[in-house]
Amino acid sequence: MIAFVNIQAQRDAYREELEKAEKAVLDSGIYIGGPEVTALEAELSAYTGTNAVTCASGTDALTIALSALGVQPGDEVVVPDFTFIAPAECVARLGATPIFADIDPHTLQISPESVESLVGPLTRGIIAVNLFGQCAPYAELRQIGKSHGLWLLEDSAQAFGATQCGKQACTFGDMAITSFYPSKPLGCYGDGGAIFTANKELAQKARMLANHGSEERYLHKVAGMNSRLDALQAAVLRVKLAHLNAELKARKAIAERYNAFFANIEGLTPQQIADGNTSTYAQYTLLVDNRKDFVAALDQAGIPHCIHYPMPLHRQPCFAELAARYAENAADMASQKAVSLPMCAFTPIDEIIERLEKVF
Template structure:
């Protein structure tokens, strides 16, 4: 069986480094908001090219806390992609604001800047641009739109650790960015973890207060805050993994190139499109096919693990029935979610395994 993502092989490469990280934390006696988190924040900010990084509990909280720090709340609207993981929408809902879905450019599956501008109303306060599957959204088009309308732009970079657009890394393309270090991400912790990057010093200071019960000084609470802190142990693990990120991303790129070459020309199979100026990190390699579910079954029989990212768009989840977005209201997202399939891709995949995946897809669609 070829797993969709072999986290065991990925993490066992650094067994010794993880034990050393654990020993450092145990020896320090400091488990929350200590030297490991401070060091990781500095190292991750430098990696992204941002001035500040603020460690938080997870990727959803990274998005939520930025929106709260910007003062977004009830009565406000935040533009979100129609096709994304539901966490993007939940971050808006947590503030009491309303998520306003905008359809994607179908070729890249990322939010369409032209449709974004058409969706702006007097209540719009911000745009969340998701870098879906590891390819950056069209920030070069989105940022001027935001500037014209006085809006903030938040990158949802949960799938884009190290991705670039016109030479700049994700995390530096908007006013702030939220990252997830969920174990399956390109830079994955050994549990839940997240971070925010920004060049805005005042925002970074505000986020450090919000993540820690609204407190700058222990037992003195300036605002109503949250318990959303990146702990020392996960920080230490992430410090161990960060130096491997570029090499791991490069290996993902090699596998994507093989898929591009070997799966090209199969009738009915749509391969990923990379936009001009983008350097994706291939968090996911997502193909599309009208008979997606049949392809899933055929690959399972052949011993190839796949995952659907994502089977149900947010507006068709029961959680968002209140928005009144019936089936057919967002047809591009609905069609995308009905057709997409993620093939195995990961930094420890062997060429022989990649060849098996290719052969299985070709047989299934012959």
């Protein structure tokens, strides 16, 4: 059976390193914080050239970053309409209102033109999502933020390791986040996340918020939360981080094989990678004119697939009261056409291509 993301093959490849690292943590008796977490944060900071603060999940990372940026009830925050719910969800849980920007129909990234049209007197910031592994159009987004006095938060949950014009993801916003969910390009064996910022004061505030609002034991400056990455996950991530660049090369090669196969098939368009971008290919996603028949062919070939995402966020039931202001848009198109195929550094692309050749 072909796995959508072959985490087991990755573990087999690094088994000796992983088991050594895991045993060291279990034998140490230090399971929360400690040297493994400190070392991981230093390595993440070195990789990105910024300040990294780990936490318990990518969703927590968004909540912490938004809190550090000062989001208050009544504020408005522009988010992409076509993505996972977490950015909009975290805005709403802080009492603010997500405002849904449309996407570029080719790259599937947030549209700067749409963002610009949505800025109003209550707008405080922009969340840009590096969807499916490539960076959003940050030059344009930064200019919009600068002209309107808005902060910019980079959601790089799918794109740690990607670059834009030679600059690493997680460095484009006032703050940035990533997720270490197991299926991510850099994933642990549970939930995990990190916050990044070049601003040391924001980094300090994020660390405090993640630790019950405390910098000193039993002294709480603000009402924070409990969001910590445990030492075992940090040890796993340190092993995987050492292999990340090699895995990203493998992912790119697999994406190129997919591209070559689908190039001459009508009605199928791979997500376009924007000029200047590299992608982690967290997903390999196609826009398919006849998705029903395409999915049926994949099922016939025994190739797993996933629909990312079946509806734009403004149509989700939890945002029903906001939906009336939005017309049908490119996000609707993407939700009706997008299909993702198996992708990781260990995807058996030769076997997949052989199976595809039998049904297309």
